[in-house]
Amino acid sequence: MIKVKLFLMLFFATVVLGADSLSQEIKVGIIMDAQTSGYQKIKDELSTELKLMTQSEFNVHFVNPIIIDWSIIKAQAALEKLQNNPDIDLIITIGLVSANIALKETKLTKPTFAPYLLHFEQQPIVVKQNLNYLYFSTPFDIALKNFLDVVNFKNMTLIVDEKLSSSLPEAMKSLKKSALEKGINLHLFVINSKNSFKQIPLDTQAVMLTPLPSLDFESKKELIDDLIKRRIPSYSFGDDLSVYDGVMISSFSRENISRRIRQLALNIHSVLRGEDPRQLPNKFEDKHQLIINLKTTNKIGVYPPFDILNKSKLIEDDKESQGDEFSLSDVAKLAIKNNLNIIAGELEIKLEDENIKEIRSVLLPQVTGDITYTQHNSDNIYVKNGFYAHKSSTGAIKLHQVLFSEKALAALDIQKKFKTASVAQQRTLEMDIVEQTSTLFLDILIAQTQLKVEQENLKLTKSNLDMAQARVDAGSSDLSELYHWESRIATSKQGVLQVKAVLEQAQDALNLILHRPITSRIKTIPATLDDPSLLISNKELLSLITNENEIKLINNYFVKEGLKSASELQMYDAYIAAQKRKLVSQSRAYYSPDIELVGEMSRVFDEKRNPSTGTSLEDQTNWSASFVLSLPLYEGSARSARFSESQLKLQQLQLSKDYQKNSIEQQIRYDLHTIRSSYPSIKLTKQAAKAAKKSFNLVQNNYAKGTRSMSDLLIAQNETILADQKSASAIYKFLKDLMNLQRDIGKFDFFMDESERKLYTNRFSQIINNSDNQSSPISKVK
Template identity: 30%
Template sequence: MNSRMNNWLIALITTLLFTVSMWIPDAMSASKPPIVRIGIVQDGPEGRLPDIRGMVKEEILRVTEREFDVRFPAQMTVHGNWKDADIKKAVDTLLADPKVDLVITLGHLATNYVCQKGKLPKPVVAAVVVDAKLQNLPLKDGSSGVKNLSYIDPFISFERDIRVFREMVPFRSLVVLTSRNAVESIPWLEKYFRRIAQEYTIDINIVPVEFSADQALAAFPSDTDAVYLFPLAQLPPGEFRKLLYGLILRKLPSFSLLGGADVEAGVLASAAPKSEISRLTRRIALNVQRILLGEKASTLKVAFPVGEKLTINMATGRAIGFYPSWSALTEAELLNEQVERVERKLSLESAVREAIAANLDLAAQNRNVAAGEQVVNQARSSLLPQIDLDARGAVIDDDRAETSGGVTPERSLTGSVTATQLLYDEDSWSNYSVEKKLQTSREEQRDTVELDTIRNAAVAYLDVLRAKTLERVEKDNLRLTRANLERALVRVSVGVANRSEEFRWQSEISRNRANVLFAQARTRRTENRLNRLLNRHLEEQFATIETDLQDPLLIVSDPRLLPYVDNPRNFRIYRDYVVEEGLRVAPELLGFDAAIGAQERILVNAKRAFWLPSFAAQGTVSELLAESGEGKRSSSQSNLDDTDWSVGVFATFPLVEGGGKFATIKRAREELSRLQLERQATAERIDQRVRSALHEASASYPNINLSRSAAEAARKNLELVTDQYVRGLVSIVDLLDAQNSSLRADQDAENAVYNFLINWMDVERAAGRFDFLMTQAEREEWFQRLQEFFNQAGVEPIKR
């Protein structure tokens, strides 16, 4: 029994081992990913365009890793040597090869050929479409609708390019440069161009290009005034550069279908953005993956919008005498704009210091102060010795001359020198004292204008920064609207929406472009205002350096300030401190103090006029220079010589002035009372101005974070609604509302920063000092006085 059991167990174990040994190879074989061989067709060998085969292979391998064993046999990566027949043969060979599982076309001509073939024997990803409408590619419900065909449509449009090009340059005779193979492979091309020419009332001449720039240029009609370039992939890089140089020599504006890369090379403009090769290779790889996973190529969506972005090469523009219009500048990216030639750079501090040195209003006040110094000197001069020279010629009757004893000859010529020195004259001393005080008032008036100039220059600079920022926001919104137009075109192409959405977005683009123009005008206007304040030519360009809340020149960036304003009680004490500081240094009040001092001296003078005479000493020396006739000194019996002199001291007191002295003293008192009242009113206005400015700043500061939070929420909402719009879940109205909300939120967020900084400039103007002009020592003293003020109030701010 045991023996039988043992034999049975041995047989069972042997059977199991045999079964497992037979199953393991099959299981191991089943775990290996299936092998997929992919063929690639290019139009020709390496040309002027980047070879993306390597990137496509790497991306496909990365996407399909662990799912498929993708291979790219060397003999299955072929090209057609830029010949139409060879390209077709290469495509047909790979399609007929049973070892090839999938074909990718990476050339314009190969893509066009495979898309025109109809049903295909195996899956094809046609990756390089030029203009799907021009090429008349098959389209059904957003897909190719053709068995085994999947192509990638970047939504580039020759017709759109012509419209944009004509907005830039009003040409009449256009040359279209394209490869000869393209002309031959698209038989309806000439008919399509004739329709476009008729629609835009222009002449279009096709010039086939092969491998020579000179041959292409020689074929231009004599009346050519603009050139449009298709990809021209087969043209060697050197010949392409020669072609562009030839266009520039002929002063011909050029426009490229391909995009920003051609503009960087020297083409004048393009409406297509610079090619995002990584994005294209990713899309190719994803299409391959979906096909290998079982999806039908004919159902894959073809839409791959690259967007619209006008790019202009300003170096080419200058060379051919072209400059973009205001309309083009609203959204164009300008290459080689030569902004580096703008050597003048301004920061907040440098703009203010330049205004102090050059502002004409302030310069006029400086001249007023300089003139006032001479008024003081003039008043002082009456207190110093006065010397007068006098010459006198006289003729008297002879009998009087004869009896004068030589004192007054009949005919005489006399010269004299008189010196006068006031010993004390109340009017003169009062005038001198008053003018000195009035000079102090003039200086304080100058300081008032200087503070206003500093504030105005700072605000003007911040307004320039604000205008530039809002211009950027408007341009970003325009780009977003263009992107939404591309999304709408995709929705229309797949049947989710009708063309009314396309037209609505085009209307939005026009409105956004107008907003950009207004924003640009606002920027120029603020720059003109700042240049005027700096006494510069109004159109002189300058670069700006951004200023924000973290600028170390601003005291609000100092963390020591926060504890003094972080609660209502502390902020109230802080307001009292700033008011006290403002009243202490306000030049308006110091000017009134000087004027009041002058008026008090006038009142003293008016009182002294009732009892104080004026005292003066005077000496005169005269010389008889010539005499004749009767009574000459030389013929008389007198002992008089030719020199006479006299010295005297005088006292003068106006006894009666018809009540003038009483009127003068009353007027002086009224003027003094007026100045005192005006000073009090000015002090109240300064107090109110400081407190109002601080209240404005206290509201605008927290609004910065609130506005930023709102803008971030609006952006997230826009992203969500945009995604839903692309998926067909919401309408255009929802997206427009989200976009407009995001735009307003972005504008509010940018405005919030500059509103606070401008409010802070108003605080500092009201307080009579600007912290970004303070030295570090002055700032430390300011904080010390602030702490002492809080100590006197019995409050110790909590350092957080």
């Protein structure tokens, strides 16, 4: 038995060691244009990809790269050194300068790979022994056409790095000729670290940018900023500068980098297996999609046509980043401060104060002053006899004081209660405005997340179209699949546009409530369940609720709190109190008289009277005072009708209050039922989205292999999008339900101070603890 074990051990060791000895060691020399993070990332990704691809056949080892710092002389020396190094099996250039040096080398003794070679279709394809390269297949004619579709120009400058321009003299001549055929004057501007890009011709109307290795990132950014400042449209080739850096247009996709590295690894693997580098692919088909930076277009005043925008990828003008950031609680507080309806309501309360003052004035002394000049005709019989003065000037001061008036006192009391009702109405308005504001803010967050989902859906659909094209090319499917996915892309674009419209509408509506310019945009802070301004962030409160009975008690507590703080009921209480006061006043009208004090003092300042009478009232002062009691004795049936009308009105108000009370309770319980669904849905929708994504990835991979049908992929994608939409908006929808509940309860967490929060929390905990204490004896009996 021991011998058998020893034999097996020796056998397996021989197999394993033999397998290792069969793996040929390959040393790879690297020439890198510069020590940048981008180039280092390419090297690392290529190393990983190549080792995974060849691990069963070759042991690939990357030696330390030679950095040439963009120097042509250093690149030539590095290439010669690696060519003469017997330990190096193959060479890879990473960068445009080293790639062009490899292309110009007259004789290459070792397999050399140049994955980054700038090439225009006007250049001839070079076939050289031991050389394999992947060039940027930048279609200049198509790029120029795309550029012209967005903006019209006649004079264009092509900015080329000094270190690259010497490699492309013939190409530059061809590009000028091609541009001239389209009526475009092309100017070549060679740039380096010394000359200034501000020397770009003044008549330049558009700029195309090639990779600029001589410039550091800050200089490149300064170049882009200068072009924007001069309002010059820009178009970029490759990934050296992109729309994400501020360039207006590009057609380069970042996913091309990984695809290019994978193609390079396949070519290297083929050469290691014995294939001729010259026979391998050298034209790499980059995926091109027009990408437009809308922020840049807006700054320079270029407005692309809608048909171009619809088929392009857009880098949105980030209007939300203007100004300060706003959270859910921020917009709620801002609405209370800025909303015009709330401000108008506050003025209405001030008007009520003035009405009270006016009504109260009836009970205060009323003093009137009169000055009278009188003249009678001289032939008047009474003037001739001296009874009347021919001319007279008199003055009088009259006093009117209500000592008691049930009607006036009732009017004052009723007006005060009307003010109480107005204050309650104002609070109702404020609660409604806060609810509307919170809902709109959350709608904006939902629309923003839905927009991302729709854009991802569009991206997936385009990817499915690419796979369908591959299936058609392989003969495993027909053109119907292509037409279907093209139709789906158009539908997905409609979905993106619809969500954008919803987002814009919500932003406009929020600006209206906040009294901001309608076209302005705020920067939103995503709402979370951990927001300290919300009591829901206190996880200890949620952990207290463990059974159905406790939920019932909490529901009853919320109803009780809602009815107690409901401003609608407070408004009805004020109106009912006013109506009752009116009834009391009307009943007292039968026996309660109005008592008034009336007084008057008058003086004759001057008069002209017939002197024959021997009398004169000039300079005489007279006064009078009286108490007046008035009581309406009979008004037909008016008094009884008014009394009956007031009674009916009181009954009507009481019924309306009772209905409002029931309505508030029903709405609070409705909100609680909704929350019992929306809160657990946060976790459930995440689980559903995760599972749907896994399912979609499996179906998509199998669809690419031809083992699943288009209908399977379509179903899986629809389920994924639906699950993502629900998951992305689950928290916001729950918060909307929570805002509705807080509105109906009459208390928003945003406006509670620390003492109110503590009191609210203690009450909440006390209810649960009391429930536990009451249920414990029953549990023991059971």
